[in-house]
Amino acid sequence: MNSLLTSADWNGGESPYAVGDNKLGMWLFLVSDSITFGTLLISCMYARTASDNWPAPFHMSPSIVFASIMTFCLLTSSLTMALAVSASKHGDRAGTVRYMLLTMLGGVAFVVLHAREWMHLIGEGVRPWSNPWGSPLFGASFFALTGLHMLHVITGVIYLGVVARGARKGTRTHEDIEICGLYWHFVDLVWMFIFPLIYLMSVAPK
Amino acid sequence: MTTQSRTYTWIWAYLLGLTGIELILAYRHVFTPRAMLLVLMLLSVAKAGMIMNWFMHLGSERVTLVLTLLPPLILVLSLMFSIFPDAFRLLHMGAHG
Numbered sequence: 127m128n129s130l131l132t133s134a135d136w137n138g139g140e141s142p143y144a145v146g147d148n149k150l151g152m153w154l155f156l157v158s159d160s161i162t163f164g165t166l167l168i169s170c171m172y173a174r175t176a177s178d179n180w181p182a183p184f185h186m187s188p189s190i191v192f193a194s195i196m197t198f199c200l201l202t203s204s205l206t207m208a209l210a211v212s213a214s215k216h217g218d219r220a221g222t223v224r225y226m227l228l229t230m231l232g233g234v235a236f237v238v239l240h241a242r243e244w245m246h247l248i249g250e251g252v253r254p255w256s257n258p259w260g261s262p263l264f265g266a267s268f269f270a271l272t273g274l275h276m277l278h279v280i281t282g283v284i285y286l287g288v289v290a291r292g293a294r295k296g297t298r299t300h301e302d303i304e305i306c307g308l309y310w311h312f313v314d315l316v317w318m319f320i321f322p323l324i325y326l327m328s329v330a331p332k
Numbered sequence: 333m334t335t336q337s338r339t340y341t342w343i344w345a346y347l348l349g350l351t352g353i354e355l356i357l358a359y360r361h362v363f364t365p366r367a368m369l370l371v372l373m374l375l376s377v378a379k380a381g382m383i384m385n386w387f388m389h390l391g392s393e394r395v396t397l398v399l400t401l402l403p404p405l406i407l408v409l410s411l412m413f414s415i416f417p418d419a420f421r422l423l424h425m426g427a428h429g
Contacts, residue, residue: 142396143393143394143396143397143400144393144394144397145393145394145397150397153397153401154401157401157404157405160405160409161405161408161409164408164409164412165412168409168412168413168415172415172416172418172419173419175416175419175420175423176418176419176420176422176423177423178423186359190355190358190359194351194355197351198348198351201344201347201348201351202344204344204347204383204387205340205341205343205344207387208340208386208387209337209340212334212336212337212340216334304389307387307388308388311383311384311387311388312388314383314387315379315380315383315384318347318376318379318380318383319376319380321351321354322354322358322372322373322375322376323372325358326354326355326357326358326368326372327365327368327369327372329358329359329361331361332361
């Protein structure tokens, strides 16, 4: 007769998800972070629906063009991150570090462009509590959402730098790089919702 | 170029293509805002799915992991929409934001 508990169970049992604990931890963090971003996006949409004077200030040039180039930077950095994980899987340490540096470059380009976009809007008089066009909640939700996202990108660049350094020295495992990749792709994924909801839904009428 | 790198590059191209479609729709003001929101969200969910499946390799993880992560997330996010009728109520009250 099989006993219900085996010695393997007493030693921690089997891994039900077949992933390392670090990777599971990152996935759980990403789920909770999705809820944070989801709350902000949905409350922004709520404020927008409830206001009859929600501004649509984004002209094709420069705002939408800038935001599109930013999207391109972030998407491309996701590609280089995927290639870094792939290189690390094949044991190509130099390639991993090179692709991770390219990913960081994409992230930095995104932050620089976004900072310019912020300065442009601040110059036009948008504040978290007021703006020249309509509902003051526009500024609050714009700065909160894009600010939190930018914080994630900046954190991600630092995180990538730390892991890339470890990868170069050989102190980071393949799973560490994969986890770093999960975080970076998530930052890209969130932007795939912020870009249409914040920018493309508020394009100024021609 | 390995097969995997080629897949990544294709996914990247598809993601850029979908973003391009979104831009054209926004530039030409093709839809009413309500229809536009629906189309944009469908495209965004498609893009998110591609990123999760191919870039984050969720498709090749064990199904138990996917079932632990995604359904609760989708449920929580859907529940937040229960406040939406209230937004329409505020709008019809003529409340300014």
